[in-house]
Amino acid sequence: MKFTPEKYRLPDVPMQPFIDADEIQGFLDNTISTPEKVRAIIAKSLSKKRLSLGETAVLLNTTDPDLVAEIKQGARELKKNVYGNRIVLFAPLYIGNKCMNNCSYCGFRASNKDAVRVTLSDEDIVHEIESLEDNGQKRLILVYGEHRDYSPEYIAHTVKIAYSVKKNYGEIRRVNINAAPLDIEGFKIVKDANIGTYQVFQETYHPDAYKKYHLSGKKADYNYRLVSLDRAQEAGIDDVGIGALFGLYDWRFEVLGLVRHVNHLEACYNVGPHTISFPRIKDASTLSVGHKHFVSDEDFAQLVAILRLAVPYTGMILTAREPVEIRNELLQYGVSQIDGGTKLELGSYSNNKEQTQNLNREQFRINDGRTLAEVISELMDQEMIPSFCTACYRLGRTGQHFMEFSVPGFIKRFCTPNAILTMAEYLIDYGSDENREKGWALIEKELEALPDADEVRRRIEEIRNGKRDLYF
Ligand code: SAM
Ligand code: SF4
Numbered sequence: 001m002k003f004t005p006e007k008y009r010l011p012d013v014p015m016q017p018f019i020d021a022d023e024i025q026g027f028l029d030n031t032i033s034t035p036e037k038v039r040a041i042i043a044k045s046l047s048k049k050r051l052s053l054g055e056t057a058v059l060l061n062t063t064d065p066d067l068v069a070e071i072k073q074g075a076r077e078l079k080k081n082v083y084g085n086r087i088v089l090f091a092p093l094y095i096g097n098k099c100m101n102n103c104s105y106c107g108f109r110a111s112n113k114d115a116v117r118v119t120l121s122d123e124d125i126v127h128e129i130e131s132l133e134d135n136g137q138k139r140l141i142l143v144y145g146e147h148r149d150y151s152p153e154y155i156a157h158t159v160k161i162a163y164s165v166k167k168n169y170g171e172i173r174r175v176n177i178n179a180a181p182l183d184i185e186g187f188k189i190v191k192d193a194n195i196g197t198y199q200v201f202q203e204t205y206h207p208d209a210y211k212k213y214h215l216s217g218k219k220a221d222y223n224y225r226l227v228s229l230d231r232a233q234e235a236g237i238d239d240v241g242i243g244a245l246f247g248l249y250d251w252r253f254e255v256l257g258l259v260r261h262v263n264h265l266e267a268c269y270n271v272g273p274h275t276i277s278f279p280r281i282k283d284a285s286t287l288s289v290g291h292k293h294f295v296s297d298e299d300f301a302q303l304v305a306i307l308r309l310a311v312p313y314t315g316m317i318l319t320a321r322e323p324v325e326i327r328n329e330l331l332q333y334g335v336s337q338i339d340g341g342t343k344l345e346l347g348s349y350s351n352n353k354e355q356t357q358n359l360n361r362e363q364f365r366i367n368d369g370r371t372l373a374e375v376i377s378e379l380m381d382q383e384m385i386p387s388f389c390t391a392c393y394r395l396g397r398t399g400q401h402f403m404e405f406s407v408p409g410f411i412k413r414f415c416t417p418n419a420i421l422t423m424a425e426y427l428i429d430y431g432s433d434e435n436r437e438k439g440w441a442l443i444e445k446e447l448e449a450l451p452d453a454d455e456v457r458r459r460i461e462e463i464r465n466g467k468r469d470l471y472f
Helices: 021-029 035-046 053-060 065-083 122-135 152-164 184-191 207-213 222-226 228-234 251-269 297-310 324-331 372-381 400-406 410-430 433-448 453-464
Strands: 086-096 139-144 174-178 240-243 275-277 315-318 337-339 385-387
Touching: 021 053, 021 251, 035 053, 035 065, 035 297, 053 251, 053 297, 065 297, 086 122, 086 174, 086 372, 086 410, 122 152, 139 152, 152 174, 152 184, 184 228, 207 222, 222 228, 228 240, 228 251, 240 251, 251 297, 297 315, 297 324, 315 324, 372 385, 372 433, 385 410, 400 410, 410 433, 410 453, 433 453
Parallel strands: 086 139, 086 337, 086 385, 139 174, 240 275, 275 315, 315 337
Antiparallel strands: none
């Protein structure tokens, strides 16, 4: 599949900056939303085409509540028709919070003397992974501050530990990374450790705002960060995740920045990002960010629905920063991955302590403290299939979300059966009585709608007999 790039003021050249702030602002200032335009744009998205910046700006400039409702309904339809009802689950694991940068929104910043600095030892990491496996986790994202101690070699070393820990039937099958941007050599080193997605959030796509929040440290260089995932691509990592931290600048600008980033990667590497993240700023130790660009719950729901429509084939991640009600609502608009059982304090998965919510020990406050079992239970109540699937990536079917989206029957043939198989493993190995009862009933219902149900049933029987990690 070849993407047809749009033409913007800064041409898309690999490893060259591509954000022109005036151009983006121009789209916002000069675009008018009308019912006809909004409906035509929703229809384009439902026909599986990515939106241009101009089209996305029309949706962003929509304020009429009835039209906003139509945008959300469009996102709901796209999610239902295209992705079905699977939700992929993962957990973050903070490896070290030393940091040489000074991002004013983050509790880990170098100038925060109240922060308790911890780097997990290899032994600590093993204990943390064992506890995560005991809960049923299969997919992790490892998180690091930006510090000379966290070199590419060190990151690769921790990834290898994560893959090596096996407890009972537990194992980690995909390790994603959220860490400082590396140079090409560095990306090659972590690639060789077999990482999944490498995430780098631009935080804000507005260059002047970026300057204001990043006063010192390596991260102060906007352009180095902007093209970091180009370097990842050059190093052979074609599975990358982008994101913006909402609350630093106008949310409408950030959405266009994200869409521009998507089309830059498509234009240069013929593959868009695997995932988009859209964290909202949460309380953090000695937080010093004003409220000027605070994103309300309503605006947040609208922006998630718009992102779903603008980049229909990109995975969307919503984390435990958000409270349960918001997460449940936004799942309907196209979020495809959430974390479950999240603990941010370093070392807290294995020490069995409740979250202390001590901000000197965490990067920011989370607002969903449910255990993984509780998250799974509530997903099943909403008839969503919790999935720990890692099949595509391990079978070399990269660009997974794109395939789900564009290959007819892909979801029915691969994604749903694989989600069911990983859910069956979870229920057998880690399920509570209540979750087992709900879970097997849901699996039965899903199987009735599957063309290849007999083969899936046969494999579930194999899992009951002790086999693991079966996938299509
Ligand atoms: N140090 C690396 C970096 O900055 O890219 C690794 C990631 S940092 C630990 C993970 C992400 O957390 C940041 O990219 C930022 O978007 C987000 N973050 C930082 N402070 C936050 C806050 N107060 N509320 C919500 N998210 C925050
Ligand atoms: Fe350090 Fe990342 Fe926090 Fe910035 S966001 S202070 S780079 S950990």
